[in-house]
Amino acid sequence: MSKILLHGTEAICEGALRNGCRAFFGYPITPQNEVPEYMSVKMPQVGGAFVQAESEVAAINMVYGAAGAGIRAMTSSSSPGVSLKQEGISYIACARIPCVVVNIMRAGPGLGGILPAQGDYFQATKGGGHGDYHLIVLAPSSVQEACDFTYRAFDLSDRYRVPAMILADGMIGQLMEPVELPPMRNLREIPEKDWATSGHYGKDRRILNSLIIKPEDLEPHVNELQKTYDEIYANERRAETYRTEDAEIILTAYGTVARICKSAVDKLRAQGIKAGCIRPITLYPFPDDTYSACAARDCTKAFLSVELSLGQMVEDVKLAVNGKKPVYFYGRTGGNVPEEEEIERAAKEALGKAEAER
Amino acid sequence: MIRILLAGQGGQGVLSAGRFLAESGLHEGKEVSYLPAYGPEMRGGTANCSVIVAEDPIASPLCTVPDVLIALNAPSFHKFAPRVKSGGIIIVNGSVSDAYAGRDDVRVIDLPANDLAMEAGDIRSANMAALGALVAATGLVREQSIVNCLQEKFVAKPRVLDCNRRAFEAGLAAVKK
Numbered sequence: 001m002s003k004i005l006l007h008g009t010e011a012i013c014e015g016a017l018r019n020g021c022r023a024f025f026g027y028p029i030t031p032q033n034e035v036p037e038y039m040s041v042k043m044p045q046v047g048g049a050f051v052q053a054e055s056e057v058a059a060i061n062m063v064y065g066a067a068g069a070g071i072r073a074m075t076s077s078s079s080p081g082v083s084l085k086q087e088g089i090s091y092i093a094c095a096r097i098p099c100v101v102v103n104i105m106r107a108g109p110g111l112g113g114i115l116p117a118q119g120d121y122f123q124a125t126k127g128g129g130h131g132d133y134h135l136i137v138l139a140p141s142s143v144q145e146a147c148d149f150t151y152r153a154f155d156l157s158d159r160y161r162v163p164a165m166i167l168a169d170g171m172i173g174q175l176m177e178p179v180e181l182p183p184m185r186n187l188r189e190i191p192e193k194d195w196a197t198s199g200h201y202g203k204d205r206r207i208l209n210s211l212i213i214k215p216e217d218l219e220p221h222v223n224e225l226q227k228t229y230d231e232i233y234a235n236e237r238r239a240e241t242y243r244t245e246d247a248e249i250i251l252t253a254y255g256t257v258a259r260i261c262k263s264a265v266d267k268l269r270a271q272g273i274k275a276g277c278i279r280p281i282t283l284y285p286f287p288d289d290t291y292s293a294c295a296a297r298d299c300t301k302a303f304l305s306v307e308l309s310l311g312q313m314v315e316d317v318k319l320a321v322n323g324k325k326p327v328y329f330y331g332r333t334g335g336n337v338p339e340e341e342e343i344e345r346a347a348k349e350a351l352g353k354a355e356a357e358r
Numbered sequence: 359m360i361r362i363l364l365a366g367q368g369g370q371g372v373l374s375a376g377r378f379l380a381e382s383g384l385h386e387g388k389e390v391s392y393l394p395a396y397g398p399e400m401r402g403g404t405a406n407c408s409v410i411v412a413e414d415p416i417a418s419p420l421c422t423v424p425d426v427l428i429a430l431n432a433p434s435f436h437k438f439a440p441r442v443k444s445g446g447i448i449i450v451n452g453s454v455s456d457a458y459a460g461r462d463d464v465r466v467i468d469l470p471a472n473d474l475a476m477e478a479g480d481i482r483s484a485n486m487a488a489l490g491a492l493v494a495a496t497g498l499v500r501e502q503s504i505v506n507c508l509q510e511k512f513v514a515k516p517r518v519l520d521c522n523r524r525a526f527e528a529g530l531a532a533v534k535k
Contacts (some may be wrong), residue, residue: 005377005384005392175419176377176392178384256419263418339422 003178009034022048023073032104035076060088067099070196070357076102090129094210098157104173106333115335116170121312125284136164137283139254143177161322167240171256239287247276253306264343288320295324302354360411361421366430372483376407382503383411391419474528483525490529502508
């Protein structure tokens, strides 16, 4: 199939629709308005439901209901809107209902700005709402990945009965790139959900609930959730490495920032500095195995986490590197995106510091 | 790999021109990326977009140091001219801007884009005149690829297609002569 030029937001919608998403609930917020706009056109064409809800809170609870009935359902928002959805996401996680939530991050905190940021890393990967739970978090770094990862998110979420999140920065939302779209999934291929509240029709009674009032019931339920997260950790960690085999300085970033880092790696290499890059694809589970493998190499002298935040993913990098090598940080906020030259300078500084400390 | 920054006032068509360029590159089997930046206004305000056309996969989609700048008004010309790579090209809309870049290591093409567009039938096709100049100066994509994109886009609007096509050809001719 030939490639077509698509916005990141449109690619996310196509990934969802082509893997059986048949219900979308949203509320407008920049920079992801193109998602509900595109869905409002396409969803009726495939016989699905599109609702512009009265608020973000309503939208996530509509997802709760539709996905509980066994439909592949999705909602999308940007940072302040995703904060509003957190209560519902926690309920959905407890009730073990698969669904996909898209967060096209903008600059925060508060209402913040409308330009790209990555300040919601903690919220996305550490739970986000109240209680012990996690989402499966995928971070696309190109328009093709925006499509592919959303497609995959529905399968992962169904398989583990854990909600999945697409965590993208505002740049992915606006960027246009060539995309090869996957074929439309035959809905009959999607496995039967033996827990869905899809009508009685002679089946046993099914209940989906997040109120488990007896401590002797709630603890085993939470332990079961943890068992699932352990399974996800064992099976689903993914990362891409770029020129890390002999690297002295390893840059690490996710989303579009990783692409700027790759360009910086090439420029550093051209100057004789052996640089490499690790790009996590899954932010939860965090691909700590990739980092520990690099940290164990003699050639690796330091790590540098580059983020559109004040330093969030760097904490997971430090846990993964586990003190074997120094880990440094470089970040921009407010909607500013670092240029290649800035990252080159930060990498040289990090390398200098690491050598001074030895 | 060529990085092009297209800048101007909202409503001048810099984003459309960028998309035509990216679409043309894609149709020729090249790697492309298109990253717009604009304010909340439909018209007025500033707008720019970064387009990259390359043979190999594109890493960073940013054009902080563009190889080519297309500036459709004076403020964007003066804002972005210092950033252009040494040896690069600047195409400036001479109808509404001076063409003094304050440096001599770049080729400045003073293109009366608004005048060419008005002669072509509609001032709103100034963006296509600039695109014509770009294609003539760099050979980045084939002329026919841009024309094909225009035909696809304006299939139901023959008058708009004519204006845009004439403006594109006027831009080509202005640089070739």
